[in-house]
Amino acid sequence: MTRLVTKPLDRPSGRSARAAPLLLAAAVLALGPSAALAGEPAAVVRMTDGLKFAPFKVTVHAGDTVEWRSESVLVHTVTADPDLAARQKDVHLPEGAKPFDSGNIDPGGTYRHTFPVPGTYRYFCIPHETAGMIGEVVVEG
DSSP states (O other), X not given: OOOOOOOOOOOOOTHHHHHHHHXXXXXXXXXXXXXXXXXXXXXXXXXXXXXXXXXXXXXXXXXXXXXEEEOSSSOBOOEEOGGXXXXXXXXXXXXXXXXXXXXXXXXXXXEEEXXXXXXXXXXXXXXGGGGTOEEEEEEEO
């Protein structure tokens, strides 16, 4: 029989131990509120069975991430690519922004996109674009 022996982790002591929480707080303040919630999207958009992005429009800051969550029994996409649009009015990218496309998002699936370029993005769902499944992300500088 093997016996596992463990010992407590060494903990820093003295000045460095007291400074660690302060350094962490300073880093969070310097990096901004988005860093405080690392891994959490700045906004969440639901994809519904009613062929809607809810909410239709979200506003975030440059560098923020938006997450789309499928609450639908249907497959959806999140697409901001003029080459994939049935109607050019359904897509818009700010100057310097790159097109994006989630590919198919199955029921219960999610997709995240980070927005580095300020401006207004208009996007659509490929299978439901002509049914009006369009949304907007406004990215403030």
